[in-house]
Amino acid sequence: MRVTALSGGVGGARFLRGLLAHLDRTPALADSTVTIIGNTGDDITLFGLRVCPDLDTVLYTLGRGVHEGQGWGRADEGYAVHAELSALGVPPDWFSLGDKDFGTHIARSLWLGQGHSLSEVTARLARRWGLPDRGVTLLPMTDVPVETHVVVDEGGGPQAVHFQEWWVRMRAAVPAQRFVVAGMDRATAAPGVLDAIRTADVVLLPPSNPVVSIGIILGVPGVRDALRGTRAPVVGVSPLVSGRPVRGHADACLAAIGVSATSSAVAALYADFLGGWLVDDADADAAMPSGVTSRARPLLMTDISAAADIAGAALDLGVELARS
Ligand code: GDP
Ligand code: CA
Numbered sequence: 001m002r003v004t005a006l007s008g009g010v011g012g013a014r015f016l017r018g019l020l021a022h023l024d025r026t027p028a029l030a031d032s033t034v035t036i037i038g039n040t041g042d043d044i045t046l047f048g049l050r051v052c053p054d055l056d057t058v059l060y061t062l063g064r065g066v067h068e069g070q071g072w073g074r075a076d077e078g079y080a081v082h083a084e085l086s087a088l089g090v091p092p093d094w095f096s097l098g099d100k101d102f103g104t105h106i107a108r109s110l111w112l113g114q115g116h117s118l119s120e121v122t123a124r125l126a127r128r129w130g131l132p133d134r135g136v137t138l139l140p141m142t143d144v145p146v147e148t149h150v151v152v153d154e155g156g157g158p159q160a161v162h163f164q165e166w167w168v169r170m171r172a173a174v175p176a177q178r179f180v181v182a183g184m185d186r187a188t189a190a191p192g193v194l195d196a197i198r199t200a201d202v203v204l205l206p207p208s209n210p211v212v213s214i215g216i217i218l219g220v221p222g223v224r225d226a227l228r229g230t231r232a233p234v235v236g237v238s239p240l241v242s243g244r245p246v247r248g249h250a251d252a253c254l255a256a257i258g259v260s261a262t263s264s265a266v267a268a269l270y271a272d273f274l275g276g277w278l279v280d281d282a283d284a285d286a287a288m289p290s291g292v293t294s295r296a297r298p299l300l301m302t303d304i305s306a307a308a309d310i311a312g313a314a315l316d317l318g319v320e321l322a323r324s
Contacts, residue, residue, distance in 0.1 A: 001032040003315070004200035004232070008039045008213025009054040010071035010247065011239055013061035015206035018307025020062065020134060022315070025308065029315075033135045035196040037223075039208070040118070040140045041148035041181055041216035044164050046095055047085060049105040050112055053164070054213065055122055056104055058138055063129025071247070074100040094169035117143040119190045141217045143190045146183035148212055150176045150256075163212060172249035176256035179212065181219060189222050197226035202318035204311075205236030205274075207246070207299065210266045211253035227273035233321035235276035235314045238263040241299055242282045267292055276317040278310065293321060 003023075007016060016036060023029045039054045053072065060066035060074060067073045077098030086093060097105065104125065111121045118140045126138045148163035152174045160180055166172060197203055208214050218224050227234055239250055240263050251261040259265050263279040264286040270277075271289035279286050284296035295317055301307040 001029055001315070002035070002199065002201045003032060003204060004035045004037065004196045004202075005204040005206060006037050006039075006208070006214055006217045007054065007058055007206055008208035009042070009057035010061075012036075012038075012054070012206040012208040012213065013058045013066070014071070014301045014307050015204075015208075015237060015311060016058065017061050018301060018304055018309070019204070019311035019315075020136070021304050021308040022312040023135075026312070031135075033137070035137045035139060035192070035200070037139050037141050037193050037196065037217060038122075039213045039216050040142060041146055041212065042163055043145065043147060044095075044162055046092065046097065046105075047090060049102070049109045051097070051105050052108065052118070052122075052140070055125075055138065055140060056101070059104075059125055059129045059131070062131060062134070062136060065129065074098055077101065092165075092169075095164060117190075118145075119143050119192075137192070137196075139192050139196065140190050141193060141220045141223070142187040144183055144187040146181055146187050146216075148216055149180045149182055151178045151180060152176060167212075167249070172252040176252060178256060179215075179253075181216060184219055187220055189220050193220070194222050194226045197223070197230050197232075200230060200232040202315060202322070203227065203230060203232050203234040204314055204318070205234065205270065207237040207239035207301075209239060209245075209248060209250045209253060210269055211250065211257055211259075215257075215269070224273070230273075233275040233318045234270070234273050235278070235318045235321070236267070236270060236274055237278045237310060237314055238266060238280065238283065238299060240266060240283075241280040246300065262286065264288065267294070275321045276314070278314055278317065293317065 023032045042053045057072045149160040150166040263283045267277045277294045280299040288294045
C-alpha cells in the first residue's frame, strides 16, 4: 500500500510512529511505503541556524531518538551550547535548543548554504535516522522558506510575531487575531509532494493541529486541489477530544479563524476532500459534513501500540471507502 500523510510535529509524529508499527505487525502490509509531507511553516532562523521543528520532530520520533516526555527534541540531551549563548547574551532566551539538536541545525544550515534544497537536506537527515530503510520518505511541503506569523496585540497595537514566539514565549495566551504565512505567495510544492497525493492508495491526516500544521500545508499551491482530485480516500484523525486539544493550543488557533473547537468543526475544515474521520468515543455523536464517514474509537495515543491501533483503524476506514 502507498500511504501518504500530511504532518505537523508531535501529534503527527506519534501517529506516524504508530502507523509504522501497524505496518510492521501486519504481514499483508509489509511492503507498504509511507510518504510524509511535513509542515515547514514553523521554521525559524535562530542563532544563525535554520531550524525546522516539525520535520525534526518527525525525524527524531521515527528514528527512535526523540525525548519521549517532551515529544520533541532529543533524548539524553545536554544544554552546554545554549548556556554559553546565554552567558554571551545572545538572544532569544525563550527558545532553547539542545546540543545534539544543534548538530542537526548546523548540518542543515551548512548544506542549505552550499546550495542544496530543503528537500535534499531533509533526505540526508532522513538517512541518518534510517527512514529510507523503513520505506519512509519525508518531504518538506515546500522548498521555499515560509514562516507562519501571528498577529497579536500585547497592548501597543497589532503586531505580527513569529509563530514560535507566540507559541513558545507567549504560550498562545495572547489571543491571535489572525495568521499570516510569510513567503507563501512565492511557495510551490516541493518535488514529489503533489504526486505523492495523486498516486497514493490512501491519504492520511494525523491528528495534527488543523490550523498551524495541516492548515499551513493545505495553503501550499496545488496541495488542496491534489487532495480534492486524488482517487485515494482521505482519512483523518481528530486532534480534539471532548472539545479540547489533547495537547497544545489548537483551540486558540481555531478561535483565531472563527472555528469552534469540536471534532465536527475540524472535519468541516476538510469537507471538500475528506472521506473518513475518526473521532474519539467521547465525540461519537459528532455531526459530520455530508460525504464524510465517521467512526468513533479511543483516540488517545498513550503509547506506540495505542497509536498503531488508531493508525490501523484509519487504514481500515480508507480500504472500506475505496471499496464502496
Ligand atoms: P505540533 O506541531 O508539535 O504542535 O504537532 P501537530 O500539529 O502534529 O499535532 C498537534 C495536535 O496533536 C494537537 O492539536 C493535539 O491535540 C494532537 N494530539 C496530541 N496527542 C494526541 C493524542 O494522543 N490523540 C489525539 N487524537 N490527538 C493528539
Ligand atoms: Ca508544529
